[in-house]
Every structure is written in C-alpha cells, then in structure tokens.
Amino acid sequence: MEQQLNIGNTKLTPDEYLDLFRKSKALLDGHFLLTSGKHSAQYMQCAQVLQYPERAAILAEGLALAFQDQGIETVIGPAMGGILVAHEVAKALGVRALFTERENGIMRLRRGFTLSPGERVLVVEDVITTGGSVREVLAVVQEFEAIPVGVGVLVDRTGGTVDFELPQSSIIQLNIQAYEAQECPLCAQGIPAIKPGSRKV
Numbered sequence: 001m002e003q004q005l006n007i008g009n010t011k012l013t014p015d016e017y018l019d020l021f022r023k024s025k026a027l028l029d030g031h032f033l034l035t036s037g038k039h040s041a042q043y044m045q046c047a048q049v050l051q052y053p054e055r056a057a058i059l060a061e062g063l064a065l066a067f068q069d070q071g072i073e074t075v076i077g078p079a080m081g082g083i084l085v086a087h088e089v090a091k092a093l094g095v096r097a098l099f100t101e102r103e104n105g106i107m108r109l110r111r112g113f114t115l116s117p118g119e120r121v122l123v124v125e126d127v128i129t130t131g132g133s134v135r136e137v138l139a140v141v142q143e144f145e146a147i148p149v150g151v152g153v154l155v156d157r158t159g160g161t162v163d164f165e166l167p168q169s170s171i172i173q174l175n176i177q178a179y180e181a182q183e184c185p186l187c188a189q190g191i192p193a194i195k196p197g198s199r200k201v
C-alpha cells in the first residue's frame, strides 16, 4: 500500500498542547486525593482528551511529525492506553496500527497480528510513568526481529529519567508532585481534597 502522510499544520506549542489537555479535563488543577493515599495539586487522565477524535488527531499528528522521516511501516502500542494513540499516529503516517495485550501476564501480539523481520516499527503509548509497558512492547517487536525505530508518548511523566536508547518524543512532559498528607501544602492551606473521578471533578 502506498504510504500517504495525513499531517496537517497542527504542530502546537507546549502551552497549546497543555491547554488542549486542560480544556478536555484531562489535566485538572486543584487538590487531589490519589489512590496511593498521597495528595497532589494536579491530576492527569489522558482518556479525557482522547474522547474527542479531533483532539486525539492533533496530538497524534504531533508525534507523527517527529517520526515522519523515519520510514515507519507500522505503529504499535500496548492495550488499553496505546490502542487509540497507535491508531491515530498510524493514520497520520499512512501506515498500519497494531496493539499488544497481556495474556497470562505476558505482553504479546494476538488476534493474528504479526510483524515481519526488518519491519520499521514505532512504539507509542498514552502515558508513561516508569516506561515498563513500552519496554514490554519493544521486547515483542524484537521477538519478531522487526526494528524499533523510536518511542512516542503523549504524556511523559518520568521527568525525562527513562531512556529507551531510541529516538524518543513526547507531546507534553508532566512532573506531578505527590505529597504525604501530613506534608501537603494544600492541606496546610485548608483546601479540601477531592477524589478524582468523583462527580465534583
């Protein structure tokens, strides 16, 4: 199939990308009680921005632009978070999209998906915090003797500490600080904490 790039002039500035997350309620500012029991002043739920297809496309095109000259043949991401991202980035690059999923805890290609030896593959994910899932996908790509060409993520929460030893690109970098309740500056100010996902948010 002839590769057809579908990238508009949609490269935004870092602040414009952040605004897109904020107006989608994917990035919330306030005082949050996290499932870990810690508190934070920001909360990220990437799925909130991806619910709007035109915004998902804008974010994906930003990643596609970073890798458009790399001869990417296939984009692959881990289920669930990586499925939509892989699909949208693949659409922008005019190539196919695959996803991996865990079977008995092991990351695999299922559903008859396959990669060819030498195939140039871009690995994508919605959010990385430790990079663990991305590493598992890279291992799958290598099992098929395909070539991982780069890693693209929408939200890098690693603080730039994860190195996949490949070209890496992210749309936004976010370092959300979490505090123990007794050390939380927002609690000290008497601001009530909200559980993300409750109806108030």
Ligand SMILES: [Zn+2]
Residues within 6 Å of the ligand: 031, 039, 040, 181, 184, 185, 186, 187, 188, 193
């Ligand atoms: Zn607090």
